[in-house]
Amino acid sequence: MLGSMGDGEISVSAYDTAWVALVPRLDGGDGAQFPAALRWILGNQLPDGSWGDAALFSAYDRITNTLACVVALTKWSLGPENCRRGLSFLEDNMWRLAEEDSVSMPIGFEIAFPSLLEAAKSLDVVFPYDHHALQRIYANREVKLKRIPMEMMHSIPTTILHSLEGMPGVDWRKILRLQSSDGSFLFSPAATASALTQTGDTKCFEYIDRIVKKFDGGVPNVYPVDLFEHIWAVDRLERLGISRYFKQEIKQCLDHVHRHWTEGGICWARNSAVVDVDDTAMAFRLLRLHRYNVSPSVFENFEKDGGFFCFVGQSTQAVTGMYNLNRASQVRFPGEDVLQRAGRFSYEFLREREAQGTIRDKWIISKDLPGEVQYALDFPWYASLPRVEARVYLDQYGGDDDVWIGKTLYRWFTENGLEAFGVAPRDVLRAYFLAAACIFEPSRATERLAWARASVMANIISKYLRSELSGNKMVERFMHGGLYEGNNDVSWIPI
Numbered sequence: 001m002l003g004s005m006g007d008g009e010i011s012v013s014a015y016d017t018a019w020v021a022l023v024p025r026l027d028g029g030d031g032a033q034f035p036a037a038l039r040w041i042l043g044n045q046l047p048d049g050s051w052g053d054a055a056l057f058s059a060y061d062r063i064t065n066t067l068a069c070v071v072a073l074t075k076w077s078l079g080p081e082n083c084r085r086g087l088s089f090l091e092d093n094m095w096r097l098a099e100e101d102s103v104s105m106p107i108g109f110e111i112a113f114p115s116l117l118e119a120a121k122s123l124d125v126v127f128p129y130d131h132h133a134l135q136r137i138y139a140n141r142e143v144k145l146k147r148i149p150m151e152m153m154h155s156i157p158t159t160i161l162h163s164l165e166g167m168p169g170v171d172w173r174k175i176l177r178l179q180s181s182d183g184s185f186l187f188s189p190a191a192t193a194s195a196l197t198q199t200g201d202t203k204c205f206e207y208i209d210r211i212v213k214k215f216d217g218g219v220p221n222v223y224p225v226d227l228f229e230h231i232w233a234v235d236r237l238e239r240l241g242i243s244r245y246f247k248q249e250i251k252q253c254l255d256h257v258h259r260h261w262t263e264g265g266i267c268w269a270r271n272s273a274v275v276d277v278d279d280t281a282m283a284f285r286l287l288r289l290h291r292y293n294v295s296p297s298v299f300e301n302f303e304k305d306g307g308f309f310c311f312v313g314q315s316t317q318a319v320t321g322m323y324n325l326n327r328a329s330q331v332r333f334p335g336e337d338v339l340q341r342a343g344r345f346s347y348e349f350l351r352e353r354e355a356q357g358t359i360r361d362k363w364i365i366s367k368d369l370p371g372e373v374q375y376a377l378d379f380p381w382y383a384s385l386p387r388v389e390a391r392v393y394l395d396q397y398g399g400d401d402d403v404w405i406g407k408t409l410y411r412w413f414t415e416n417g418l419e420a421f422g423v424a425p426r427d428v429l430r431a432y433f434l435a436a437a438c439i440f441e442p443s444r445a446t447e448r449l450a451w452a453r454a455s456v457m458a459n460i461i462s463k464y465l466r467s468e469l470s471g472n473k474m475v476e477r478f479m480h481g482g483l484y485e486g487n488n489d490v491s492w493i494p495i
Contacts (some may be wrong), residue, residue: 004075005226005229005233005253006226007118007124007223007224007225007226007269008201008223008224008225008226009229010221010222010223010225010256010270011053011220011222012040012044012215012219012220013065013189013190013218013219013220014041014044014052014066014068014069014218014223015052015065015068015190015221015464016039016188016189016190016193016219016220016221017037017040017041017069017189017217017219018037018065018071019071019072019077019165019189019190019193019194020034020133020189020190020193020208020212020219021034021037021038021041021072021076022036022071022072022075022197023196023208024194024197026196026200026205031076031472032076033196033205033331034208034212035211035236036213036216036217037072037136037210037212037217037218037219037249037420038072038073038076038078038131038217039080039217040078040216040217041069041072041073042078042082044218044404045082045085045086045221047223047470048068048089049085049086049088049090050062050065050086050093051062051065051066051068051069051086051087052065052066053451055282058100059093059096059097059099059100059104059107060097060100060104060105060106061090061104061106062093062112063090063093063094063096063097063479064106064109064112064113064116065298066086066089066090067086067090067113067116067117067120068116068320069082070082070083070086070087070090070120070125070371071116071119071120071123071125073086074120074123074125075123075142083125085190087125087126087127090128091108091128092125094128094131094134095131095133096437097132097133097134097137098133098136098285098411099251102109103359104481106161107159107162107163107302108159108163108166110140110141110144110188111141111145111163111166111167112136112139112165112166113166114138114141114266115165115166115168116164116166116406117129117134118425121441123228125351130389132402133366134255137266143363144227145168148160150169151176153170154170154171154174154175154177155174155178155180155184156178157273157274157314158179158264158274158312159186159274159311160188161175161178161188161274162185162188162193162222162248163188163190164185164188164191164194165190165191165193165194166450167233168444170198170272172195172198173199176199176201177194179195179204180203180271180273181271181342182207183201183203183204183205183206183207184204184207184223184225186272186274187222187223187224187225187268187272188221188222189207189208189211189219189220189222189223190221191263192207192208194298196208196282201247201453205491207435208384211223214304215455222268222269223268224254224268224270225294226270227256227257227260227266227267227269227270227279227283228268228269228279230254230256231253231254231257231258231279231283232288233253234254234281234286235282235286237250238286239389239393240392240393240394241386241390241393241440242391244345244441245409250290250300254286254287254290254292257283257286257287260288261283261294262275263297263298264298264301265279265280265301265302266278266279266280266283267279267280267484273309273325274312276310276311276320277299277302277308277309277310277311277321277322278318278320278324279323280302281299281321281324281325281327281328282324283294283351284298284299284328284384285327285328286325288331289331293294294335296338296339297338298440299305299325299328299338299339299342299425300338302325303338303341303342305464306345307345308341308342308345308346310322317349317360318361319350319353319360319373322345322346322349322350322375323346323350323373323387325345325491326343326346326350326376326377327347327348327381328342328482329342329343329346330343330376330380330381330382331381333423334417347377348370348375348376350377351368351377353373354370354373354377356376359373367439368395371392371395372393375389381447385437385438386440387436387437387438387440404409423456423459425462427456427459428452428456431451431452431453431455431456431459432448432449432452432488434452434455435448435449435452436452439451
């Protein structure tokens with residue numbers, strides 16, 4: 001599985017698929033250039049009339065996806081019943097936009113969504129354009145657009161490229177100079193589809209055509225995601241405590257990441273002119289722990305005015321970005337000041353969010369992100385035992401609550417009457433816990449048991465050496481104390 005990741009896999013986005021479906025035939029004929037995208041839209045409407053992730057309801061996501069699909073179907077006069085149900089969903093749920101936490105807002109929402117509304121209006125789609133929930137979105141869009149220097153947008157790669165479909169006043173001739181090597185605009189199908197519609201660029205077409213075929217009509221919201229998938233897969237395997245079974249595959253993954261590592265940082269895909277601290281921090285941490293040579297100076301690219309950021313020009317701080325920056329800072333060597341500053345800044349940021357009860361993020365869906373963050377802050381890398389971390393991580397991912405401790409050690413405790421020496425079952429449990437925390441491979445079960453027994457014996461000896469018994473009495477009691485009725489053998493040997 002790890003060896004076949006390639007460019008990565010990610011779920012299909014109804015929003016991006018709708019933008020692909022809007023591309024007209026490039027030869028000037030009637031109809032859509034990518035009818036497979038329209039077929040995907042018609043075949044993937046949810047029972048409530050919306051489009052989006054069936055497993056997770058976010059008003060921002062569902063409403064954006066649904067409006068985009070309605071616009072695409074209306075453009076080509078398809079699926080009138082689908083459109084009716086979609087518009088009914090929108091009418092019933094628009095109020096949610098005013099109440100949902102902005103942390104859940106998709107990237108570029110305040111720019112892209114108003115553009116969709118304009119497209120819907122141009123197609124005479126019946127929609128509550130003056131709904132009170134939209135007023136704040138319109139206002140925020142104007143604020144954001146005023147903050148974007150148009151000259152810079154056309155000359156320097158930024159995250160704006162990911163939301164080109166929502167940007168007014170784009171000089172498409174100039175913007176083509178910022179196209180990625182794979183033909184996309186920052187690996188965004190929606191932005192690239194919009195550019196294809198405006199320019200007919202061959203590289204844009206090849207990129208869209210390739211992913212439409214790969215994903216059977218639907219397209220993801222970003223592609224490729226090779227670096228993201230490689231580093232996150234390795235991180236999950238290690239945190240789940242099963243990485244020892246995938247040593248060769250992990251090396252191949254990290255070799256791939258290291259080949260595309262740059263001193264400026266990385267993002268979710270290779271050969272990107274835009275970088276982010278989230279992927280950079282995760283990659284740095286894993287590469288360093290696996291003995292690759294990477295410099296911490298990479299984080300100076302994400303430092304400004306005494307703080308650290310995820311993307312250049314971001315308007316909000318991402319919890320997961322700071323979480324992974326903090327984890328990366330924990331593997332610093334003495335004298336690496338930038339990592340010390342990064343650790344201090346991210347720690348204070350996360351503790352503040354923790355106190356506010358706002359440890360959540362649009363970038364990740366996790367059962368217990370607050371628990372993950374709390375563990376990383378309370379037990380930094382140098383103080384965290386791998387097996388304990390794995391156990392906690394299993395709980396955060398819905399693992400079973402039962403803990404199985406080998407009965408062999410308890411039987412040894414009972415059969416040898418260790419309670420006579422002041423040893424309690426809790427002491428045996430503690431000894432085995434320490435052994436299992438460091439010697440965890442199944443093949444080393446005997447070694448683990450021997451270590452735990454030896455630890456218990458060492459504690460018994462230490463206790464008797466500190467006792468008030470005379471030398472002879474101490475030796476006699478120690479050598480024969482374990483002999484009691486029904487037990488003529490003391491198996492002191494800890495193996």
